[in-house]
Amino acid sequence: MSTLQDKINNYRQLFFDRAAAVKESQQVEELRQLFLGRKKGYLTLLFEEFKNLSPEEKKTAGRVLNEFKTEIQSKLSELEKNFPVSGTITPIEDLTLPGRQLYWGAPHPITLFERKIENIFISMGFSVEEGPEIETDYYNFEALNFPPDHPARDSWDTLYINDKLLLRTHTSPVQIRVMEKKKPPLRIIIPGRVFRRETPDPTHLPMFYQVEGLVVDKGITFAHLKGTLEFFLKALFGEKIRLRFRPSFFPFTEPSAEVDIECIVCRGQNPECRVCGGSGWKEILGSGMVDPQVFKNVNIDPEIYSGWAFGLGIDRTAMFAFQIPEMRYFYENDLRFIRQFNRK
Amino acid sequence: MKICYSWLKEFIDLSLSPEELADCLNQIGLMVETIKKTDEDIIYDIETYANRPDTLGHLGVAREIATLLGLPIKTRSWRVQMLEEATTDLIDVQIQEPLLCPRYCGLVVKGLKVGPSPEWLRKRIEAIGLRPINNVVDVSNYVCFSLAQPIHTFDLSRIEGGQIKIRKARKGECLRTLEGSQVELTPEMLVIADQNKPLAVAGVIGGEESGITETTTDVFIESANFNPTSIRQTAKKLGLSTDASYRFERGADINAAPVGASMTASVLCEFGGRVSQGLFDAYPMPRRPKTVNLRLKKINGLLGITVEPDFVVRTLTGLGLKLKEQNENFWIAEIPTFRVDLEREADLIEEIARFYGYDRIPSQVTPANSFTLPGERKRERIWGLREILFHHGFDEVINFSFADPEKEQLWQSGFQAIKLQNPVSSKMSVLRTSLLPGLVENAVWNFNREAEGVHIFEVGNVYSLEQDNLHRERLKLGILTGGLRSQRTWKQPEQETDFFVLKGAIEDLFTYLGYDSPSFEPIEHPFFQSGQSLEVLLKQDTVGLIGLLKTDLARNYDLERPVFCAEIDLAELLQRQPRPFKFQAIPKFPGISRDLSFLIDAAIPYQQIKQQLEKLPVPYLEKFTIYDRFQRKSLVPGTISYSVRFFFRHSDRTLQTEEVDRIIQEIISQLKSSLKITLR
16 A cells, blocks of 8 residues: 555656656656556556555555546646647658649640630620520621622631521621610620641641630720730730731621731741741731721611721730640540649 | 732732732732742732632732822733734624523634643743643633633534523533533523533533644634622532633633633734624623712721821822722722722722721720620539539530430431431431530540550530421530549559549539539430439429440440439530528537438338438437448348438527437337438
8 A cells, every 4th residue: 555655656746847848749648658558557567556455455556646637637628728739740751742632624725825815805894795606697797798709708618508598607796786786886806616627737627726805896096906916925025025017808897907926936037937938927917997888788888987897816815825736635535635724 | 819029010010029019919818828920020929808809819909009009000901913804704603581681792812822831921820829721721720810801712612503592501411520420410500602502501511522732723702791699509500610610600800701802812913813803792781880989987986087088188198999989088989890899988988998008007995885784694604513513523525516416316306307418427416415425435535555554524405396397405514433543542542433532523513603503313214224314404404414334335436334324404504593592600600410210111212311311300400411321231120321421500699418318219200211221
């Protein structure tokens, strides 16, 4: 009996000495293990000894032991409060191992680029319109001032469904559909799929994406077309990009302008440049002032209103911007290609 | 169109460097695509436009440059050696179709020595990318590429009866062309015929028989003007595009016809030819010159510049227009016949802009008096939907709208595919009726190229032919998942994708779009393995399908792995009104969770359990989730074990343990009676 009491006294001394010396949470845990450890804790061992005592002895010993245990536990929890947690968390063995990465799906580059374009125009107060891909000859050509049997149609080589229906060759028919329904002022863009009867090659495919823009209001000028398209292309390609507007022909605009941007690959420095062919310029979009005949076709008076429009091939522009050599990559959907675009 | 520097000098006195000239051409819209320098010349390949047939000859291009630089166009005269005979004595021309042939000029040249062209002429012909043939043919081309007036020459001796008839072809008539092919003529085609037979397809191509050969000595020169639409239809029908048809279908200058004949005859005199007296010129209905009103105010108003009236007059006069000032800064402009494109004020304004220089027009932002509010937010919602799918690890693809009819047959989507009249190829000859065949092809492509997992989606239209010949296009969402979902890392084992990966993504989509959770009902569909597909329903309406791709279909693509796909009708889905977003107060009081494990008849699908749980008539139940489900031999045969965690909360106070205990008891007794569960 006395031996047990002695041991307790010694252990109490030891415990409180150690407790007084505790400086961090880990030492609290060590102290807990030393006394309450499941196999070799001092107190655990004392309880083992207790089992061998006579029932008589057990009476007092049990009380003393339990009191001691309570004493230790309350001191330990006090210490735990003073030196909180971290000691209970297993330290990380090797912080240099790779992290757990999450795979985030990649947008298709066309969608990505289209959205980029949309956002620039939305920031300028444009809204987005859509229209059908199966169109009538009227909306795709006639209303846009393409006379029947005119060579101007040759550049818009068409896939026909029947004599009246076709797959739209550009997004411009949506201009007509919107102008028929809504009154000016209008400032809209129209993105979408378009189709041409093209034999596939690195820069031509029978399906691609376009975005069309249209502004109609009183007093709209060619200067506005220039200023707005310049802003757009700078927003897309960077402030320093050089642009060139040159006369062109489209049946639905007059005057018409084609816009070239400086070749971002060679900056006009490489006569052999694969991208610009050495000219230093890359054709990027077609534009112009809405042709008065187009206005007449939708009952807008060209004496009161004027407007500008543009159309841009998203695929080709994206090819240029990302320096993608082959247009067919967009529709092969090789994931080694697509997945590069979750970084953009 | 190829343009030579030296050739331009026949029409204007040029002293620009090659680069300066290129800059000039670019400014006025004759974009230089390439510049080729040879020893003696510089050849520009320029872009021309469908509405500017006048620029398809050197004269037209020279006129543009002359206007830009303020130079005069040289006047040239066409001297000839005369024959005694009059043209009309040698040839009898009858125009039977004056609407299709508004003007016809001709001359006869006799005593020619046909042979190789002299060097100057050969160089001209080679410079524009043609092959020199003989002096007569080369002269025709030289004139054509000078004036943009196509010339045709006949061997006079081959014209039977000395008669030229401009008439429509007769049924069954044929012609062996100069290119050596036999063409069948149809009655709407205009031909140049002699007494008996067609000699040429008017304005398109000549016949071999009446062509110039080495033995030819006497030549009939045709310099005519034909109806553009008729020429275009004929050329298209014959599948021919010649230098002549290219110009006529765009509209040749009606007044160039006589000049063309004279110029041709004059050059042919260099080869010993002598020319018949009096140009034959049939022009039964001379055209009145077109006039267009032009206002300075409108020019400045449309371009956003201030131009001087002088500049307007100088430019347009240079281009051959005759301006009459009606009022101050208001002109009536008479349009020369070679400018078929100028018809309205806007057309003249473009001319002013071109010569003013697009680069000098200022850049201004487009002013706006008002902005329209975005109406439907369809695109925004579709983009959001994409982002949910990105988050679930799906990559976006875009496939062609075209489909292979044989594949369509295989899939049996239940929709009738729309056929194309003139497809690019037979494999792209119909429009797709489902997005899934494309996605499966993408999966195969990628599995064959090192991909261990393919998780993709596409947003795009499908097309179908409906009743009453309605051609319908519908926006759909297709999703596919197959293979590994994540690779093994040091932290976790590899994960194979499964049906529930796809189903979870769809459930999340509905949540994002603000709709009620979809319900799913078993369905049999030709795309999917029997018993392995569900239809997706919103309220009572089917909005999609989801399932395991049918093995028979997969085999056609040599696809061995299980692939799960879904197709959602976005058009249908997005037209539904989403639940408006409403903020919910953050709970002030803690909730209590309780777990319940029970056995249930294995034949009862989860959907039924879920419905019962949702219907439980108990208070404070905030949510429940199943967190374990298994079937084991140790269990009662034919049963399955579920573990469900219920979460209870009272909005106004803390729940008492005893209350929750009572609720759980109630749940147990409810489930015992409705689903015959036994507790584990």
